[in-house]
Amino acid sequence: MQPTTGTERITDWLRAAGAERPAPVVDAATLDDLREGLDLLARAAAARVPDHLRPLRLTKATIDALLRCPRAGAARLAAADEGPRSGPLLVGALFEQVAHLIVERIVDPEADGPAGTFDRACAALAVASGEDVDHLVGDDARDLLEEQLFERVRRFRSSWRAPLHPAWWYRSEVPFEVAFGDGAAGPAAVLACRVDLSFGPTPPALGSGGRPRLLLELKSGRHDVAHLDDLGLYLLAAALVEGSAPVGGAVWWAAPSTPAPHGVLQTLPADAPTLQSAAVRVGRALEVAADVLGGRVATIPGGHCRFCPDRTVCPAAASSDEFGDAW
Numbered sequence: 498m499q500p501t502t503g504t505e506r507i508t509d510w511l512r513a514a515g516a517e518r519p520a521p522v523v524d525a526a527t528l529d530d531l532r533e534g535l536d537l538l539a540r541a542a543a544a545r546v547p548d549h550l551r552p553l554r555l556t557k558a559t560i561d562a563l564l565r566c567p568r569a570g571a572a573r574l575a576a577a578d579e580g581p582r583s584g585p586l587l588v589g590a591l592f593e594q595v596a597h598l599i600v601e602r603i604v605d606p607e608a609d610g611p612a613g614t615f616d617r618a619c620a621a622l623a624v625a626s627g628e629d630v631d632h633l634v635g636d637d638a639r640d641l642l643e644e645q646l647f648e649r650v651r652r653f654r655s656s657w658r659a660p661l662h663p664a665w666w667y668r669s670e671v672p673f674e675v676a677f678g679d680g681a682a683g684p685a686a687v688l689a690c691r692v693d694l695s696f697g698p699t700p701p702a703l704g705s706g707g708r709p710r711l712l713l714e715l716k717s718g719r720h721d722v723a724h725l726d727d728l729g730l731y732l733l734a735a736a737l738v739e740g741s742a743p744v745g746g747a748v749w750w751a752a753p754s755t756p757a758p759h760g761v762l763q764t765l766p767a768d769a770p771t772l773q774s775a776a777v778r779v780g781r782a783l784e785v786a787a788d789v790l791g792g793r794v795a796t797i798p799g800g801h802c803r804f805c806p807d808r809t810v811c812p813a814a815a816s817s818d819e820f821g822d823a824w
């Protein structure tokens with residue numbers, strides 16, 4: 498029988514991954530090559546920026562911004578990824594917080610309603626990132642954001658049925674970092690990650706993150722294959738931190754603007770091409786970061802302008818009319 502809800506799809510994916518029990522598909526020599534290449538690139542990039550800007554601190558959002566538009570990347574680096582968010586990014590960030598609370602069975606959004614859910618999400622975001630969203634949200638915008646958030650949460654909730662596959666233990670919102678180019682003065686660069694759900698066959702020892710075998714990213718917006726690039730970064734980082742690649746990962750777009758009522762699940766193997774492609778993105782982002790922190794800042798407008806921290810002051814910003822829903 499075809500799975501229907503999102504969690505049934507995820508459970509089927511977990512069952513298949515568990516049943517196949519695949520051996521690691523990326524050998525140690527490949528991981529060593531990736532690590533060595535990124536160490537070199539990180540040292541070269543860090544050597545081009547002032548001391549106080551080291552280590553270069555990257556996240557998936559910073560890397561994405563650097564590769565789309567150097568000025569946007571500079572703005573994200575300056576904001577340490579905590580800067581003012583555009584409406585769509587803010588709703589996405591708030592959704593992540595609510596999804597975490599639902600997954601951990603801490604809240605019932607139906608009982609809280611739109612305003613209560615919004616307040617809880619803001620409070621959770623403040624705890625998770627130190628970000629105070631009150632100053633970003635005017636009275637007019639709040640109604641709209643509340644509505645958008647609750648619609649996404651409602652669709653997510655209608656498709657999320659805990660528990661998942663009983664053989665799998667999972668943990669949500671696990672932060673971890675991988676450092677590159679370690680030296681006497683510390684690392685040259687750091688890639689900071691926070692995975693929505695990490696799955697392992699057994700619970701971790703107390704105080705340990707546990708070795709993740711599968712990673713799952715939860716998305717509330719439209720189906721966008723660019724999210725697979727973000728997942729690839731997490732698979733690479735997990736492989737380098739653990740010294741062995743996870744089995745793979747998936748992205749579940751819980752509430753995409755498609756007719757599919759229970760979203761879309763797309764899997765990504767943690768094989769050599771996936772990890773190499775992620776490493777190329779990290780390497781290119783390091784080079785652009787060194788350029789922009791050294792003063793060479795170019796602008797490349799596009800649909801991504803609507804997520805950019807500089808969108809209200811950048812003279813090159815593309816209007817949303819120009820790109821509309823094509824993004």
Ligand code: SF4
Pocket residue numbers: 566567568569796797798799801802805806807808811812813814815
């Ligand atoms: S508004 Fe657009 S062109 Fe300007 S910095 Fe941001 S992404 Fe680049």
